[in-house]
Amino acid sequence: MKTAEIARRFLAFFENNGHTVVPSASLVAEDPTLLLVNAGMVPFKPYFLGERTAPYDRAATAQKCVRTVDIDEVGKTARHASFFQMLGNFSFGDYFKERAIPLAWQLVTDPVEEGGFGFDPEKLWVTVYTEDGEAEAIWRDQVGVPPERIQRRGMADNFWSMGVAGPCGPDSEIYYDRGPEYGREGGPDADEDRYIELWNLVFMQWERGPKGDTDILGDLPRKNIDTGMGLERMAAILQGVDNIYETDTLGAILHRAAELTGTAYGDAEETDVSLRVVADHVRTATMLVSDGVKPGNEKRGYVLRRILRRTVRNLRLLSGDDSFYLHELTRTAINAMGEIYSELETNAEMIHSVIDAEEKNFADTLRSGTSLFQRAAERTRAAGSTVFSGADAFQLHDTYGFPIDLTLEMAREQGLSVDEDTFQSLMQRQRDAAKRDAEAKKLGNADPGVYSKLLEGAGTTEFLGYTDHESESRVL
Ligand code: ATP
Ligand code: MG
Ligand code: MG
Ligand code: MG
Numbered sequence: 001m002k003t004a005e006i007a008r009r010f011l012a013f014f015e016n017n018g019h020t021v022v023p024s025a026s027l028v029a030e031d032p033t034l035l036l037v038n039a040g041m042v043p044f045k046p047y048f049l050g051e052r053t054a055p056y057d058r059a060a061t062a063q064k065c066v067r068t069v070d071i072d073e074v075g076k077t078a079r080h081a082s083f084f085q086m087l088g089n090f091s092f093g094d095y096f097k098e099r100a101i102p103l104a105w106q107l108v109t110d111p112v113e114e115g116g117f118g119f120d121p122e123k124l125w126v127t128v129y130t131e132d133g134e135a136e137a138i139w140r141d142q143v144g145v146p147p148e149r150i151q152r153r154g155m156a157d158n159f160w161s162m163g164v165a166g167p168c169g170p171d172s173e174i175y176y177d178r179g180p181e182y183g184r185e186g187g188p189d190a191d192e193d194r195y196i197e198l199w200n201l202v203f204m205q206w207e208r209g210p211k212g213d214t215d216i217l218g219d220l221p222r223k224n225i226d227t228g229m230g231l232e233r234m235a236a237i238l239q240g241v242d243n244i245y246e247t248d249t250l251g252a253i254l255h256r257a258a259e260l261t262g263t264a265y266g267d268a269e270e271t272d273v274s275l276r277v278v279a280d281h282v283r284t285a286t287m288l289v290s291d292g293v294k295p296g297n298e299k300r301g302y303v304l305r306r307i308l309r310r311t312v313r314n315l316r317l318l319s320g321d322d323s324f325y326l327h328e329l330t331r332t333a334i335n336a337m338g339e340i341y342s343e344l345e346t347n348a349e350m351i352h353s354v355i356d357a358e359e360k361n362f363a364d365t366l367r368s369g370t371s372l373f374q375r376a377a378e379r380t381r382a383a384g385s386t387v388f389s390g391a392d393a394f395q396l397h398d399t400y401g402f403p404i405d406l407t408l409e410m411a412r413e414q415g416l417s418v419d420e421d422t423f424q425s426l427m428q429r430q431r432d433a434a435k436r437d438a439e440a441k442k443l444g445n446a447d448p449g450v451y452s453k454l455l456e457g458a459g460t461t462e463f464l465g466y467t468d469h470e471s472e473s474r475v476l
Pocket of ligand 4: 197
């Protein structure tokens with residue numbers, strides 16, 4: 001079943017069950033506490049918080065999401081993409097778990113001919129929050145899941161809140177057992193690579209106070225349902241492939257990347273990881289640019305820049321040359337995703353021009369900085385050390401615009417660590433000097449020539465964003 005068909009089927013099922021189908025919101029979050037939308041419920045937050053009244057009691061979406069917290073997992077696990085699509089059904093004070101659970105089960109297990117996904121119930125496991133006897137009873141008595149395939153898990157796994165005071169509640173997840181060749185027996189609690197999480201059902205039922213997730217003040221006046229199913233994970237299972245990168249959409253980019261770089265997917269783990277990273281990242285960059293993000297040194301722009309730079313570096317590792325591959329791969333991503341997102345074709349020219357320019361820009365950076373990096377790495381080794389100096393990292397940053405991530409990654413590839421403390425203190429010294437200079441300038445007695453370079457460095461490469469929006473990584 002193609003990815004686009006899975007999304008259609010999900011939305012049709014909930015539409016038939018009285019839900020309003022709402023188009024995906026932009027990845028660029030309206031929510032000021034978040035850089036990028038990272039879950040299906042984000043566009044509905046004002047309804048859940050009671051700030052606005054929902055124009056419908058029930059909704060269903062296929063929402064574009066980006067999770068930067070998962071970037072380092074990409075290509076290594078079978079199930080983490082940096083961009084993915086979350087299918088969700090939502091109830092705003094309408095039905096609660098007694099309906100949400102059986103509906104979810106029906107969609108997942110109904111035969112394909114009848115509009116469902118046709119999963120074998122014997123391969124499904126569910127988890128519930130330890131104290132949610134209510135949900136457990138629904139799974140066991142109403143739905144008929146055998147008790148041995150229902151696991152109770154604690155707050156770390158099966159409790160949801162927005163990380164601030166407000167609605168919160170237990171959640172319950174559906175997992176698919178991929179079989180013994182993928183890992184240990186014993187259910188999701190034992191092995192989340194073998195038992196792959198497909199769908200999370202959040203039951204917003206309590207009001208949380210300011211002191212943390214244990215600070216439960218009482219019941220919400222109106223209970224809500226918020227669910228999230230991973231479209232790419234569903235596709236991997238329904239298409240019978242090993243991981244999300246081999247599904248129809250990501251697979252198209254992966255295979256094109258292998259072709260262009262003259263590598264074969266499946267030959268060696270290292271190349272495979274690079275190909276998976278390239279496939280994932282090209283798609284994420286394409287989706288971000290289409291939603292208006294431009295590469296930059298802060299916040300969203302930096303997320304995009306970092307993703308594109310990792311892509312270029314992996315392409316160079318794969319091909320062993322410094323050719324430009326992104327135009328062609330972006331084209332493949334637009335084609336692969338165009339069935340669901342027709343705006344990609346409309347925006348194609350803009351997407352290409354932004355991505356091509358960044359590729360060229362990064363190639364220039366690499367050309368000028370790489371030999372300095374190599375010399376410093378050789379010096380490190382010659383001195384019998386495995387620690388790349390903070391001063392060299394700072395010079396790479398200051399002179400050649402190497403972000404610290406890049407130095408860290410290149411050092412890691414050569415078995416070196418980086419003296420980040422020294423790097424950070426040099427950065428701080430530079431910032432202090434720039435500040436002093438700016439203050440002196442205000443007083444009218446500075447020599448602008450001396451400090452202009454420092455100011456430039458501080459102004460263009462200082463990176464301030466990136467982690468502040470991840471406080472909500474447990475959204476859903
Ligand atoms: P995991 O534990 O596997 O990291 P999660 O618990 O962080 O997943 P949720 O926040 O519950 O995920 O999101 C709801 C659903 O979205 C998940 O059940 C999964 O199917 C999907 N999902 C989450 N993160 C990713 C990702 N990085 N790539 C693809 N799908 C994802
Ligand atoms: Mg996760
Ligand atoms: Mg999880
Ligand atoms: Mg989850």
